[in-house]
Amino acid sequence: MTDEVILRVKDLRTYFKTDEGLVKAVDGVSLELRKGEILGIVGESGSGKSVTNLSIINMIPSPPGEIAGGEVLFRGRDLLKMGAKDIRNVRGNKISMIFQDPMTSLNPFLRISTQMMETIILHQGLGKKAAKEKAIEMLKLAGIPAPEKRIDQYPHQFSGGMRQRVMIAMGLACNPEVLIADEPTSALDVTIQAQILELVEELTARLGTAVILITHSLGVVAGMCDTLCVMYAGRIVERGTTDDIFAEPRHPYTQGLIRSVPRLDVAAADRLPSIKGQPPNVIDLPECCPFYPRCESAMEICKRSYPDSADFGSGHRVSCWLYAKERA
């Protein structure tokens, strides 16, 4: 991981107009991604982590959603303001995305070769033969046995783990600078998950790709990510290096989350400490810290306004009234 920042998200806001009200799915998210870094975004349902992803490459279905504000600077250029042709040049080429369910992100009617060659030809301008060779090479790197034969097969002929490998191969085929992985292993068995995560780690290190990894599993981020952003109700409530956050979580939500996950390496406790209440329904959220109904340390001010950010050094920042100075 170097110090060179290649992707900078500034105060991103994505809102959805629904029948029931305004959903501020992402409400002021800022983050920085450095070359070669693996950044984890952790959150539960309604936290806005997936919407953040889609917003970065400007793929929010509109209506009902729209990007209401903010910038996404990739190598200095704002992706949200790019024209259609330019942004298509970025997607799949410089910034690639893989999703949770490979069955729905692969076209079941097309052979793998067709789908992979499509991106390669489009972005790298290679001829058909060269593109196919590149695709086979990627499949081999991704650990698919007999790739020359399997490349002509259809998605349903692959198992879940294999399909995810195909997705990774496709995602990295054009040697992108950023790979966004949205819950890539949540649908996989634990032994396959281990294989896939190891593959992602190895390939991205080799190719120098930076990764944004979105997941709800604290175990996965602990093993994979250099830095971590914890999201709640559309905002990042705590961020920092993975080591810092696990060693000393500051935000009550992060603390509660880490404590409430059962761990294999400790003997089973009698009772699992849990966060009371449930993740908020982010429709028409009032002005407050959205965690206050569930927070053990909630104060009056938490009900009235969203806390400012407090800095703990080496990139560890927390948005919580316990630490932020109250504005006069």
Added chain:
Amino acid sequence: MSDTEALLDVRGLKMHFPFGGGLLGGRRGKIYAVDGVDFSIMKGETLGIVGESGCGKSTTARAVAQLYKPTAGEVLLNGKDLTKLSPARLIEARRGMQMVFQDPYASLNPRMTAGDIIAEPMRIYRRRGILRMSRREIDERIEMLMERVGLSRFFKNRYPHEFSGGQRQRIGIARALALRPELILCDEPVSALDVSIQAQILNLFKDLQAEFGLTYLFIAHDLAVIQYISMRVAVMYLGVIVEISRAADLYREPLHPYTQALLSAAPIPDPEIERRRQRIILTGDVPSPDRARTGCYFYDRCWKRMDKCASSVPRLKETKDGHQVACFLYNDPD
């Protein structure tokens, strides 16, 4: 505790699903979803079953619940074999055994109110004459159950879509408790929930067990969850149990190579530990249970395999106190 009779005793359970053939041809075959499973659960105990997809854990639960008719084997609840009961007797016996399902969105009828969902088992049994409860008694019980699982009773007339995932699962649990069962089969009840809600529901399960003296068959794919909730754990692979022992023993000293690989692959939320870990990465995919086996089911992926493993099937044998394993590393073939 061990000299009381088992509440649930499963012997030689098999569940085979034929497929294929028919007018359009295609390969004829069988899915050996459950291929000879034996275990017993004592009253008040929690047996956890853990395994990956295709291992047969969910099918086992449904076969025990008699939602599928087992291809072979016996399921003894309080000494009575459920597979041999007439439909009328089975319904009576079912009262003692209820189920909680995985998907909080699909396991509740979207057109019924929370109260109706919870009351349904009582109403069914009252209509059959097995249960004698007045309308008011049922209403009172609904409210009591809702409060007990942590839902306000004023939500009785709301519909499932108005509740969150965790709340819906609580409704499902209340429904399972309605008839005062002894045994509850839990099929991945927390897998579809958010992490912070999982802990709440797991605590709820433990509290209810203490209060009502419940016995659980708890199925999950997350090892840490199983470790927390279970007293004993069974590890399943391709339709058979490969290892079964007390929870603490299993995690401290896994014997079967598959269990070792599983534990090694499970992520731990601690970056330092993760960095230092030596992972056993299994090669290949989780196979599908579509053919009969002549040797050990784990042979293809086992890095400790021996020649004898290919020709005979290891059976579960007790190796240490309360710790059974099906592996020729510890036992010899018969």
Added chain:
Amino acid sequence: MADTNADKRDSMTNEFDQKMEPVSLWKDAWRRLKKNKMALAGLAIIALYFAATLLAPVLPIYHYEEQVVDHANLPPSLRRAGEVMLETRVAYMRKTMESEGRSEMNEEEKAQVERMKADVASNPVHKRVYVLGTDDLGRDMMARILYGGRISIMIGLIGTITATLVGILLGSIAGYVGGRLDNFIMRFVDVLYGLPYMLVVIIMMAVFGKNVINLFVAIALVSWLTLARVVRGQVISLKHAEFVEAARSMGASPARIVFRHLTPNTLGVIVVFATLLVPDFIMSESFLSFLGLGVSAPLASWGSLVSEGTNTMELYPWQLLVPAIAMTVFLFAMNFLGDGLRDALDPQSKNRT
């Protein structure tokens, strides 16, 4: 104490102290329907039709059977019948005069005109206003289409309800039980589908007589087919849902599962199809009436009115146009409503503002 409980019941607040209104699935659908202007217009029109046809006996209109021979074939007008009658007769006379090359009325014609004028002045019946004109027997078109509407709409409704009930019954059973019974029922449906529907109806009417009951039976006999297929499809897709497994695991009987669990969850689809069946029925009936096999005089239906109207459409076009437009508007309205319902009840189309 009791009051606070009642308050709590109706207006729960969530953790942010925001009110949480109970929202049933139907209320949700209604809200979406309201956004669809066409569907609402359709609904309003249908409501109007229902009201008008239901209340026909008490509305201040002329009786639909009453014939006033003098008033035969009068065009729609807001003026008094007497005036209109005079005008049309005189115009007719002028036509005859023209064809005979005269420009002056002869004695006989003048006398006719005088007689009519006298009649108009004295007879109160000529004070009537036929807003939609009259037919060839001097019957008020407005009354005819209102009463005709009663018959047509009734056929539409009763036929639809019957078809729906039969379709639900057979479709659910076929879908849930599966196996041979499913096969049998579906092959039966296939066979009926293959029948030349109109031919069957015509034969039935010819054999069993031409009355309204037989009309119902004949049409209802074949119209449940599509609905049965649709319901069967829904039931098959739902019967493996976890909530059905849950019901089975607590000892629910198959009947309970089908009628308490599966059918209510197919209501959305059923409502949409049923709404679109009503126009089908009305069209079928009108076609039969057109062929002379539908309702017979003195009863009228929109179809029979259209049939009569085609005989005279060159001379008296309103006799065709009035019932045709009345029927067409109703059918459009039902179709818009059906479309709107499909969108409103389809969970996929949520939040597509």
